[in-house]
Amino acid sequence: MRPELTNVLGLRLSVRRSRLLLALIILCFLVLVARALYLQCFENPYKTAKQPWLAYTEMLRANRGKITDRRGVPLAISTSVKTVCASPRDVNLSASDHQKLSHILEIQPALLTKRLSQKNKGCVYLKRQISPDKAKAISALGVPGISFENEYKRYYPKGEVTAHIVGLTDIDEIGQEGIELEYHEWLSGKPGKRFVYRDRENNPIDEDPDKLFLPQKGHDLPLSIDLRLQNFAFREIKKAVIENDAKSGSVVVLDAQSGEILALVNWPSYNPNNRKTYRPSIARNLAVVDIFEPGSTLKPFNAAAAIEAGYVTPRTSINIGNGRLRVGNKEITDTHPKKTDLTVSEIIKVSSNVGSAQIALKMPSEELWRMFSLVGFGKSPESGFPGEAKGRLRKFSTWKTIEKATMSFGHGISVSLIQLARAYTIFTTGGRLLPITFVKRDALPKGRMVMSLQTSKAVGKMLEEVVEDGGTGTKARVLGYRVAGKTGTAHKLLDGAYSKHSYYSSFVGFAPASKPKLIVAVVIDDPRGGQYFGGTVAAPVFSQIIGNSLRLLDVPGDKKEKTITADRQSPSAEG
Incomplete structure (x- = not known):
């Protein structure tokens, strides 16, 4: 049986009732x-006739990451500080409060007045x-209209000791150096x-939790620097520059097996915490961005090139005559020639x-240029430091004979101290040139093979003889410790001519010579x-x-x- 349909389903509302229902819904x-309008305009807790409010989107500053040395000692940190803000139209200072406020802020009363006179600005x-x-x-x-914002300020715990490495930021924590x-x-x-909602006195009264995005802290950065070695280097270079009445001085300390920069210092330095004394000229990292003619510290590379190419051996005898050599219309001299014939090892030892x-003139210019190029001269050292210098190494095809001769003892070629220190890694690793870095490494790099193990050891032995009796x-x-190294003394090139009275004094070496751990490069300007000889000015700093x-x-x-016997020696300081 089919169920009967109820009459309810068939009902129809009258037109009058439909209109009435629609009217009720609209009402x-x-x-x-x-x-809603009433609540918004008349009962809003943030906006009344007596208490107007404003809504702001405020930036939340991220805490900048720490910079530390290789052992985790802080070198740069960000500390929480306050910034004083004011709503000029709401600040009404008495004469007494005006004086007190300017005193606390350490600003002139006239400057405070000027800032508070900007009535058209909501906040200054x-x-x-x-x-x-x-x-x-x-x-x-209790001054109305004055509020505070949270900020971070960069602080450098070691000040001038690490300034040239770490650098500094501006007031907004944007890196500058x-x-x-x-x-x-x-x-x-x-x-x-x-x-954020703020009242007319610029005080925060509420915020929208749905529009809150928390800042993400910056990453920490562990450097390769060992602060203990940095302190040693800083103390000694500062002392040497002052005692020798020098213009400046720099030191680079490398791990002889990893290429990590363990210390790098310059004097004069500056305190990055005191911006009033900051000058761009004194902030230059001289060891990285400045170049100089390295003098006799380049002689080992000349010898290495000739040995590697088969033109000489460490025992090859070279006749130096009376210590004078004519090349074209120019003359090369030794300061204190000791004998007529010298082996290649002795040439390095006494810095002839x-x-x-004469060693350089035995081989084509390309051979010497190739060695200089392979160890990184004329190229960026790729240390990861901004503004690093490439140095100056001209193509061998442009060399004159006299230029090849002088380049063999470090004149006519320019390098940075960090380039020079890196180049010496070929004598501490069996012939491999190591990449260098300011950032801590987790593993030893392979490096790039520049010369044979035999040549590297042979030159390393020559460098040991430099610090023995009779060496420079x-x-x-x-x-x-067994020490190996080379002295350097070079006339400064000033206004296109070599000065007779201004020098670069340098020493680069490593120890222990049997199993090198550290390379130290020193230059005093x-x-x-x-x-002024490198053996008397720079070598003691190295030691x-x-x-x-x-x-x-x-x-x-x-x-x-x-x-x-070192203190009783009267060593030849030539070179």
Whole structure:
């Protein structure tokens, strides 16, 4: 049986009732709209006739990452500070409060008046990045219209000791120099933002939680620097520059097996925490961005090129005559020639310019150029530091004979100190040129083969003889360690001519010679204290830095001392 249909389904509303129902629905909707408008315009807790409000989207600054040394010691950190803001139209200072506020902010009263006179601005900065104590003192004044923002201020715990490496940021923590500039994106993090309601006195009264985006902290950056070695190097180069009445000085310390930069210092330096004394000229990292003619510290590469190409051996005898050599219309001389015939090893030991020039003249210019190029001269050292210099190495096809001769002892070619230190890694790794870095490494790099193991060892042995009796580098000796290295003394090129009275004094070496751990390169610009040879000015600096560093690092000694003769020597300081 089919069920019967109810009559309810068939009902139809009359036209009158339909219109009435529609009217009721519209009326309810209008009531809701009216209520919403009323709440918004008349009962809003943030906007009344007596208390107008404004809505702001505020940036939340990200905490910049720390820069540390290889052992985690902080070299750059960001500390929380306050920035003082004011709503000029709402600030009404008494004469007494005006004087107190300008005193706390350490600004002139006229400048405070000028900033508060900007009535057309909703908010102006009175002083950025003040200490919490000063913020507390300002709050105690109870001045309407003054508020605070949270910010971060960069602080450098080691000041001038690490300034040329770490660099600095501006007031907004944007990297301006050094590592702070090169790794800005890594360190800076990502800012957040929030939507805030403020009263007419610029005080926050509420915020929208749905529009809150927290900042992301920047990454920390562990450097390859060992602050202990950095302190040694800084102390010694500062002392040497002052004692020798020099223009400046620089030191680079490398791990002889990893290529990590363990210390890099320059003097004069600056304190990045005191911006009033900051000058771009003094912020230059001389060891990386400045170049100089390295003098006799390049002689080992000349010898290595000739040995590697088969033109000489360490025992090949070279006749230097009376210590004078004519090349065209120019003359090359030795300061203190000791005998007529010298082996290649002896030429390095006593730093003979005539002998080095004769070695260079035995081979094509391309061979010497190739060696210089292979060890990185004339190219960026790719240390990861902004503004690093490439140096100057002209193509061999442009060399004159006299130029090839002088390049063999480091004139007519320019390098940075960091390039020179890196080049010496070929003598500490069996012929491999290591990449260098300011950032801590987790594994040893392979490096690039530049010469044979045999040549590397042969030249390394020659460099050991430099610090033995009769060599130019006896003041580089270190008690208990076999040391290898080379002195350098070069006339400065000033206004297109070589100065007769201004020099670069340098020493580059490594220890322990049997198993090299550290390379130290030292250069002192224009010493005027009575001495200028690299063996008397730079070698003692090397000795102090590498000796203290090896002992601190617990590197075993490789030399048994019978008698200490270094202080009693009157070494030849030529070179």
